[in-house]
Amino acid sequence: MSAQTIQEKKATKVMTPKEAVEKLVKDGDIVAAGGFTVTRKGYAIFYEMARQRKKDIHLVYVTPGGPDEILAAAGCLSGITGCYMGDELVQVIHPYCSRLVKEGKMWHEDYSHYSLILRFKAAAMGVPFLPTHSQVGTDLVNPDYDVETLVGRRGNDERYPLKKFNIVEDPFWPEHQKVCLVPALRPDVSIIHAQMASERGTVRILGPLGGDIEQAYAAKKLIITCDELVSDEYISQDPQQNQIPHYVVDAVIPLPYAAHPASSYMKYDYDSTFLREFHTSMKDDSTREAWMEEWVYGTKDHQEYLEKLGSKRLAGLMANPEYAYNPDNDRSAYMSK
C-alpha cells in the first residue's frame, strides 16, 4: 500500500505504542479502529493517542466500542463516520459521544454496517466505489443528511469523495434495478489487534474477523498490536491460519493485554467490572475527567496501566482454550442474579 523504499522495508517494524503513535498517527488523520466492541479493540494505541493529545481526528469504524469515548474525552475527535455508536450489551449507546453530537460539538456521519465495509473494500481493491442494495430507499441516502458535505470535508480535502453515495440503475440486467454505489474509504491509519504477528509483519487473527481484513488493506498505514511476536519461520509453518500479509503492515507492537478491557479470543476475556466503571464514568463531566486522569493520563504507558490493574485481575481474564474465553470470568457487573 505505501510506497516504501527497499531501505524502509528492511527497517524493523517492531516498536512500542509510543513510537507507533508518534511516527504513524498525525493530527487530522482519518483513523480506522478494527475489532468489534469487546473483541480485539486496540485500546493500548487509543490510550496513547489520548496521552499524546492527537487533534482533529476523524474516526471511522466498523463497530466502535469504548475507544470512541476515550478519544472524545481527550478532545481528539472532530467527527465519526460509523454505523453503531455503542458497545452492545456492555453500553447500549455511548453517553459522551452521543451528547457531543447532540450539542453540535462533534459530527457523526451514518452509513449502514455493510456499506462501510464495502467502502473499505473498495479502497483495498483500488477501485473508486462498490455497489450494494443496502441503503436504497432510506434516509442513509438522503442528500440533506450528507454530513461530510455539511461540515465542509468534501471538495477541500482530496481524501474525501465528492459525494456520500450515488444511486444508479444497473446497466447489465433487464430489470435495471436501482443500486447504491458507495465510495472508497482509505484511512490514513488502521489500528488492529491480532493474537500473533511475525517480525516481518505477517498477521494471524483468531476468532471472528469482523471487518478487519478490509480495514487492513484499505489503510495507508497499518498498526498491529499482538499478544505474541514470533519469527517468520514459525508463523509460516501454518500459513492457512494467517490472513494479513507482511507487505501491508507498517508497525508490529507485541504487548500483553493490548486489547484490555476488550477480549482477545483464545488469549484473554473482556473485563466486565472495568467496562462498567469506565462507561458509567463517561456520563458526567466530573467522573469522566477523573477516570481519564486515573487510567489514561495517570499511567505513562501500557506497562504502568497493567501494573495498576494488577496481576490478580489480569490472571482472572486468562482464556481457557476449550472455550477461548474464561468461563469463570466475573461478569456480575452486568448480571441480575
Add this chain to the structure above:
Amino acid sequence: MTDKHYTTAEMVVTETSQFIQNSMTVFIGIGLGLLTASFAIKNHAPDASIVMEGGTVDSKFLHFPFSVCEPRSAYGCSVITSLFDILGYGAGGNHVDMAILGAAQVDKYGNLNSTMGPKIQGETIDPLLPGWRATGSGGANDTASALPFVINIAHEPRRFLDQVDYLTSPGWKLKVFDKGKPEWVPREEAGLIHGGPIAIVTTKCVMKFDEETKEAYLAEYFPGTTPEEIKKTIGWDIDVSRAVESTPPTREQIRILREEVDPHGILLGSLR
C-alpha cells in the same frame, strides 16, 4: 390482577420465536433476538441456524454473550468468518431466511428508525444538532434491505408513528430523492425486490402487514390488554378488526428461558 407465571419480555420472546421454523437460518443482532433464537432452537426448531454479523454461523453459546462478535458468540460455531461474509454473501446474497431486528421507532409500513430524531416531534432533523441519537443502523439496514424480518419494539406510544422521523431500515414504502423533495414509493419501485417486514412484536401485541395496502394491522393482543386500548397508542389508523388474543407461554417454555437460555438474567433480569 392475575399473577402471571411469565414476564412481558418472556412473552415477547416466545411470540417472536414462533416465526422461526425448523431449519431456518436467522440473522440476529445482540439483545432480545439472541434470546429468541436460542429459545426457538431449544423449544421447537433444533435445526435452525443463527448467523451474526461479527462472523459467526451456528453460535451455540454456553454463556450468554454481550456481543455478537465476542468469544462466547463464537462457541460451537460451524463456521467462523468475517462481517463481509455474513452481511454481503449471507444477507445480500439471500442465503439467510430471516432477520430479527429492534428499533426506536416504527411506522405503518414497517420502516424502522434506529438513528436519530428532531428536537420536537414533526420538525425536520438537523443532523449536526439532532434532538436525540440512537446507535445507528448497525447491520439492520443491510438485513432489512434483503431479507424478510420480524421487528421487536417496546410498546410506548411515541414509538408508533405514521411516518418515522428518520428512515434507517426499509419497510414496504420507501423514500426516493431524485426530484429534490423526497417521494414515497413502493419498496420494489425504490429498488428492493427481496425481503421486507413480516411482523411487529411489541410488549403488548403482534402486528402483521396487509397483503394489499402493506399497512400494519393488529393480528394479536396479549392477555391483559384489548384491541381498543392498543388502537389508542398507535399513531396511524390501525385496523384492529382481525385481532385475536395471544396464547401465553407455557411453564415449560419459561423454564427453558430462565434455566437454560439466560440463567443469570443478563437480559431477562433487566427487562420486565
